[in-house]
Amino acid sequence: MRARSFFTRTAALGLILAAFGTVSAQGLLDALNEVVEDPTLPVTATFKDTRIVNVQSNETPAEGVLHFVIAHRFGTLNSGAYELWGLDNAQMRMAFDYGITDRLAVGVARNTYQKTYEASIKARLLRQSNGPKAFPVSVTWYSVAMANGLKAPTDVTPYYFTHRLSYVNQAVIARKMSEDLSLALVPSFVHRNYVQTTEDAHDLWLVGVGGRYKLTQRLSINGEYHHYLTPQFEEGFSPSLSLGVDIETGGHVFQLHVTNARGMFERSFLAEPAGSWADGSLYFGFNLSRVFTIKS
Amino acid sequence: MKFFLCTLLLVSASFVNAQQYMTRSGQVHFFSETAMENIEAENAQMSGLLDASNGGFAFQVQMRAFHFEKALMEEHFNENYVESEKHPKATFQGAFKDWDNAWNDGEPHDVVATGSLDFHGVKQDRDIAGTLTWNGKGWDIETRFPVALEDHAIEVPAVVKDNIAHVIDVDVKATLDPR
Numbered sequence: 001m002r003a004r005s006f007f008t009r010t011a012a013l014g015l016i017l018a019a020f021g022t023v024s025a026q027g028l029l030d031a032l033n034e035v036v037e038d039p040t041l042p043v044t045a046t047f048k049d050t051r052i053v054n055v056q057s058n059e060t061p062a063e064g065v066l067h068f069v070i071a072h073r074f075g076t077l078n079s080g081a082y083e084l085w086g087l088d089n090a091q092m093r094m095a096f097d098y099g100i101t102d103r104l105a106v107g108v109a110r111n112t113y114q115k116t117y118e119a120s121i122k123a124r125l126l127r128q129s130n131g132p133k134a135f136p137v138s139v140t141w142y143s144v145a146m147a148n149g150l151k152a153p154t155d156v157t158p159y160y161f162t163h164r165l166s167y168v169n170q171a172v173i174a175r176k177m178s179e180d181l182s183l184a185l186v187p188s189f190v191h192r193n194y195v196q197t198t199e200d201a202h203d204l205w206l207v208g209v210g211g212r213y214k215l216t217q218r219l220s221i222n223g224e225y226h227h228y229l230t231p232q233f234e235e236g237f238s239p240s241l242s243l244g245v246d247i248e249t250g251g252h253v254f255q256l257h258v259t260n261a262r263g264m265f266e267r268s269f270l271a272e273p274a275g276s277w278a279d280g281s282l283y284f285g286f287n288l289s290r291v292f293t294i295k296s
Numbered sequence: 297m298k299f300f301l302c303t304l305l306l307v308s309a310s311f312v313n314a315q316q317y318m319t320r321s322g323q324v325h326f327f328s329e330t331a332m333e334n335i336e337a338e339n340a341q342m343s344g345l346l347d348a349s350n351g352g353f354a355f356q357v358q359m360r361a362f363h364f365e366k367a368l369m370e371e372h373f374n375e376n377y378v379e380s381e382k383h384p385k386a387t388f389q390g391a392f393k394d395w396d397n398a399w400n401d402g403e404p405h406d407v408v409a410t411g412s413l414d415f416h417g418v419k420q421d422r423d424i425a426g427t428l429t430w431n432g433k434g435w436d437i438e439t440r441f442p443v444a445l446e447d448h449a450i451e452v453p454a455v456v457k458d459n460i461a462h463v464i465d466v467d468v469k470a471t472l473d474p475r
Contacts, residue, residue, distance in 0.1 A: 028345045028354035029389045036320060036343040038384075041360045045375045062367030102367075179381050217376050218453070248376075250456055251368065293366045 040131030046138060046176040047184075049253045049289055050097060050105075050122075052210035052224045053242035054261055054269040055186055058140040058174035060122050061099035064295030069095040071264050073113075073285035076275060086284060093264040097122070098294070113263040115149030128175060140172040146267050156194075163194040168266035180214040188226070190271045204271050205229040208240075218248040222255070226270055240273040255287040315348040317434050322470030324357050326443075328461040335369060335460065337362040346435060346472050351395025353409065355468075356387040377450050378416055386415040392428070400430035409439070416448040426468075434473040441466055 047057035050067060061067040071093040075086030083089060095109035095118070102124075109118040126139040148164040156163070170188040177183055186208035195202060210224035226240040244257025260282055261269030268274070275281040322342030328335040339362045344355040359380040364370040374380040390411015399405045404427045413422045426439025442463045445452060452460050 028347060028352055029356065029387055031316075032318075032343055032345045032354050032356060035318070036356075039341075039358065039361070041358075045371050065367055179379075250372075250459075291368055293368075296365050 038131050040129050040133040043128040043130060043138070043176045046128065046174050046182045047212055047222075048220065048246045048248055049255060049287070051255070051287060052184060052212065052222050053244050053255065053257045053287075054240065054259060054264060055184075055188075055208055055210055055224050055226070055266075056122065056140070056142045056170065056172055057184060057210070058124065058138040058172045060103065060105040060124055060140065061097050061291065063099050063102045064293060065099045066292045066294050067097040067099070067105075067289060068292065069093070069097070069109075069287055069289045071095070071285065071287040073259070073262060073264060073283040075283070076281045077258070077284060078280035078282070091262065091264070109265070111263060111265050111268075113265075113268060116263070116265050116268075117147045117149060118144055118265050120144035136175060138172075138174045140174070141170075142172065143167070143169045144266055146265050166190065166192040166267040168270065170266075182212050184208075184210040184224075186210060186224075186226075188266070188270055190267060192267065192271065201230050203230065206270055208270075212246065220246045222246055222257070237271075237273055238276040238278065240269050241277055242269075251290055253287075253289045255289075256284075257286070258282050258284055316475040317346040317348060317472035318475045319344045319470045319472045322355065322357075322437075322468065324362075325467045326362075327465045327467075329465075330459055330461050332459045335364070337364045337370075337373065339363070342468065342470060344437075344470055344472060345475075348397065348435075351392035353391065353411070354387065354389045355470075356385050358385055360384065377452075383415075383417045386413075388413045388422075388424075393423075399428060400435075402430055402432070404429040413443075415443065416450055418448040420447050431471065434471060437468070437470045437472065439468050441468075 047059050049057065050059045050061065051057055073091045075083055075089030077085050079086050091111070091113045093109055093111045095107060097105050097107035099105045105122045107118070107120040107122070120143065122140060122142045124138065124140050126135060126137065128138040129135045144167070146166050152159045168188060168190050170186055172184055172186050174182060174184040188206045188208060190204040190206065192202055206226045206228055208224055208226035212220045212222045214220040222245065223243045228239060238260060240259070240261045242257050242259035242261065244255055247254040247256070260273050260275035260277055262274035262283060263269055263272070275283055320343045321340055322344055324339040324342050326337055339357050341361045342355060342357045344353065346353045359378050360374060362370070362373065364373065388411055390409060393408040393410050407426060407428045409424045409426060411422065413420045424439055424441045426437060429436040443466055444463045446462065
């Protein structure tokens with residue numbers, strides 16, 4: 001009797017263990033997941049392009065990739081039928097950005113607006129990532145030097161080359177909140193060597209917010225707003241606000257937008273936006289980007 | 297006698313786990329060939345588990361670990377096609393048909409793996425033919441099989457319809473060592 005009970009119990013235990021063996025054979029995928037740790041992977045494509053509308057996004061061209069952008073801003077939408085609501089009067093920006101590494105890019109650009117040249121450097125300092133060593137945000141640094149190329153004004157003497165220069169440093173703190181929504185906080189510092197009047201600030205601090213929301217796999221709405229932290233004395237400038245859409249078609253990204261900023265370089269759209277949402281002096285425009293893989 | 301039987305049962309039950317073979321570095325390569333362009337990607341981080349007591353297996357790959365020639369291809373692959381954030385892994389789970397332990401004779405054997413291929417969140421029952429070779433220590437597995445994008449609800453927009461093959465060829469190579 002005693003022996004039988006022992007037999008029964010052991011047999012039951014054996015059966016249970018055998019059953020476990022079968023379960024583990026069927027649940028091999030679970031067993032695999034227990035031993036193989038998911039890798040930490042950086043979050044990609046927080047934004048479709050290196051810009052949200054005017055301002056930089058956290059993205060940079062990948063290593064060996066040349067990112068070419070042609071951008072236009074037409075005249076004001078409230079300029080009437082004679083000007084075809086601004087389409088007769090376009091400002092152009094042409095830019096080349098090159099990814100030296102996946103985290104460091106350099107760029108040059110030329111704007112018709114104020115005949116401005118740009119030289120820039122952009123670095124991904126931190127990357128948002130998922131996995132065991134997750135990190136919540138991406139932080140990208142952007143510095144640009146701009147040179148006004150207009151003929152020297154006759155009423156300013158002496159007028160040196162340094163009068164033409166201005167600089168912007170900014171940090172783009174971005175987070176891909178979900179697959180559809182990405183947000184960015186962009187503190188900026190603008191320094192202008194030469195300003196129009198003594199009342200104008202040489203140094204300006206701004207804080208910007210930007211974001212994109214994906215409507216479909218290849219279409220998103222984008223927006224950005226920059227708030228002055230330093231009082232801005234120049235008349236006629238209201239804070240920079242831009243709204244637009246990103247359309248992706250294979251190797252191109254089209255960004256179409258409406259903005260109150262006339263120029264497409266940082267000094268202009270951050271410190272001297274020119275138009276205003278209140279009176280409809282807004283500019284329709286687009287950025288068209290194309291990437292070329294130079295080194296693979 | 298009874299005690300002996302019980303012990304045998306217990307031992308055989310626990311032995312099931314001892315016959316597992318594993319890899320963390322299996323290679324997956326896929327190829328899309330069209331008149332317009334060829335697209336290929338590599339992943340050397342496939343993990344897999346084989347239960348030699350019954351031929352049961354499970355394999356998985358991280359979609360994000362596929363690397364392409366061009367960075368933009370990789371971004372489009374993850375963002376627009378396989379949606380890696382929603383479906384981070386592809387898995388294949390099942391058993392080898394007519395599993396026979398006598399296959400460990402060092403000769404390559406033509407085998408059929410029957411199981412469920414879970415890719416882009418869509419499961420398909422598949423019979424995948426390949427070769428299995430005992431390398432003296434573990435198992436070498438090699439296979440090439442087609443995956444139709446349509447079967448896994450991967451949409452290709454009209455603009456790039458001619459650039460991406462409707463059926464992608466997948467090559468898999470792995471060596472599974474005793475666990």
